[in-house]
Amino acid sequence: MNLTRTRTTPQSTTTRTASAVALSAALAVALCSCSSSPDTAGPTTSPSTGTSTTEAAGEPQPGGTLVFARTQSPTSLDLHREITANNAFAIDKVFEPLLAFDAEGEIEPWLASEYSASDDGLVWTFTLRDGVTFSDGSPLTPADVVFSLERHLEIGGPLPLGAPITSVEAQGEDTVVITLSAPYTPFAAELAGFSNGILPADLGGVDEATFFKNPVGTGPFVVDEWTEGGDISFTANDGYWQDGKPYLDEVVYRLVQDDNQLIAQLQAGQVDVIDSVSSANVATLQSNTSLAVSITPGWQVEELFFNTLDEHFQDRDVRRAVSYALDREGIVQATSFGTAEVAGSVLPPSIPGYDGDITTLDYDVDAAKAAIADSAYPDGFSTKLLVASGNDLRAQEAQIIQAQLAEIGITVEIESIDLAAFRERFRAFDYSFMLNGATSDAADPNGIVTFQADPEGGTNGYWTHYENPEVTALITEGRTLPDGDERTEVFSQIQQLIADDAPFIPLSYPSNIKASAATVQGLTVLPNGSVRLQDTWLEQ
Structure with a gap:
């Protein structure tokens, strides 16, 4: 099984600010330096060597259920009030931001097809991608972006929007303009975080408790069943804006809180992926040709x-x-x-x-x-x-x-x-x-x-x-x-x-260490430890 970067997104014209370009370049250098240093564990896998995504020869095969064992279960999906990985890495399957970062940490357009900033860094313009809908079928509009960012500004939360935002305005059918009172260099990077995912305006007309129990987002998956503090299952968002994705029919986050049980259940085929791999178990898992281990630099x-x-x-x-x-x-x-x-x-x-x-x-x-x-x-x-x-x-x-x-x-x-x-x-x-x-x-x-x-x-x-x-x-x-x-x-x-x-x-x-069955393909590990699953598929 090869490990190569396979995620593709629709082609778009990207307008980036000079600071965003500099940031991406600096991060690319940092990652290259880190992974090549003799004192740092670079990306390794079993049975092959590569980067942070998995791919097998041949075309992706749609269908199937991925059972993903995690040591922490979600307790809330309110992206503006949560910060810990148990919630964040479920939230990011449902909600998506205007910008995102890839496996190398580089910022890229996501729900926005392009973005730019004025020369003084005060006015940021985002053009929404055509054809994006929420999981209930309603179209993504600038009003949804305005509502989402203003809600985040109002709540603050543990990951507040730190930029000095003076206004978030909808312009026309596909444009959002954000104005700052002073330059704020981390702005693009912060917008790419899970806490800036886009919600439907006014939460679709329901109260917060109702909405976040069965949330509506633009992400590749939709919450199916959820026991707070226990397992959560997702089904594919059939109207997802990336054509043909996600490949999986269903994803189940199974709560397994003990390191030894994680290993045992993966080896027994009871789960397909484990999110937490004790470093002491890496060599054992790498020696098993029916499994794959990914070790990549993280944040x-x-x-x-x-x-x-x-x-x-x-x-x-x-x-x-x-x-x-x-x-x-x-x-x-x-x-x-x-x-x-x-x-x-x-x-x-x-x-x-x-x-x-x-x-x-x-x-x-x-x-x-x-x-x-x-x-x-x-x-x-x-x-x-x-x-x-x-x-x-x-x-x-x-x-x-x-x-x-x-x-x-x-x-x-x-x-x-x-x-x-x-x-x-x-x-x-x-x-x-x-x-x-x-x-x-x-x-x-x-x-x-x-x-x-x-x-x-x-x-x-x-x-x-x-x-x-x-x-x-x-x-x-x-x-x-x-x-x-x-x-x-x-x-x-x-x-x-x-x-x-x-x-x-x-x-x-x-390092970010994940392990999976060798039949799991297209598993993209991001530097923050999250995993993109819209490109993941199961080899039959």
Whole structure:
């Protein structure tokens, strides 16, 4: 089975701004550099080698049901109020944005056939693609776009529209004009995120609860059956705007919360794809010729997050001591089996603006002891590390962190709880420190630093309550600067300040690892970890 990029979209004329072109070029360079580095796991598969999509010889075969096992089940499909992958990667099968990014992270027209910006970057014009309808048969109109973006602006949510939008206006039968009060470089990248999918105006005349239980979108699939917190099934949108797609009749997201069960069910043929593959299981799966494994660069960072409201971790010296005490290289070697890269920056290498030369608080036990001695807790203390159960990687990381922090007098109790409770706890700031991952939703450095370090970013600094006025000011500046050396330098400063303050400690840059039956073709893995399924088909 070959792994090649197979997704095609209808031909269109694309008008891009200079910043969008520069962004795409920068990302292409970043991805090329990342995948070719001897220290980074490049794309690999079993039984063949290639990129992030799968294709077999011959024409796609329509029909069939794809059973996709996921460790998290959707609890809400309201794209403006949700952020976690359990919801986002179901939402993006139903709703689609004006722009999208492909497997290489490059921005491309989607529901818009073309787009452009004025020379001053203030007026953005989008032409809607001909022939797009919602799953109920109603046509996509500029009014739907206006309603959707204005709803997002009103709600805000954890992934708010950060651009200084002054108006969203419909013009004629196929044009939307968005006006900004100031230049905003990440605008195109943010519009490509799942949270900017387009809804029918006024939700088709029903209330929110009714609409999001059985949502209407332009995406390739339609919700069929859904048990909140359990499985969800989708049927093909017969009126999808990409001719002949989707190929599948049905997609079922099956909840399987344990890493070992994921592997067992895939090997037994009970599921066709698993979304989460423990790095320890990669070699075993690659040796099975009836399966395929895809390993591609992503926009993820595995991190240790501190609740800076906690009595111990509000102390900057304590956080710095922890950073010095952790042998990140050893942690990655012990847990990733060559599928991840040691992290230093809060930005992953595949995002433009990443700086691999910042000074980080690397493993140094003497420096760790000196930092803890300078803190308010020179004799150490006891604390709890919160992790979600069922994740082998984080269980291993937690044990190593526990042992290494004991060397500087910090006694760690590992608190492992189920995923739903884990989310509730950290969102309520009911934790001391935790292991979690961060994923950028945009091919721009602003996305992840806003998410984690801007107090107005919608998540209270990824629920760490981190705030540094200098960092906040630089983030604001970075949004308005055009792509180029000056903007890159601003994001380098941001990365350095965050590394110095250590509100979270980047541990590794994981790869996107998916596994499937060899009969599954055209599976497109995006850099944010989502999977496009309109091109997927089952070899009979």
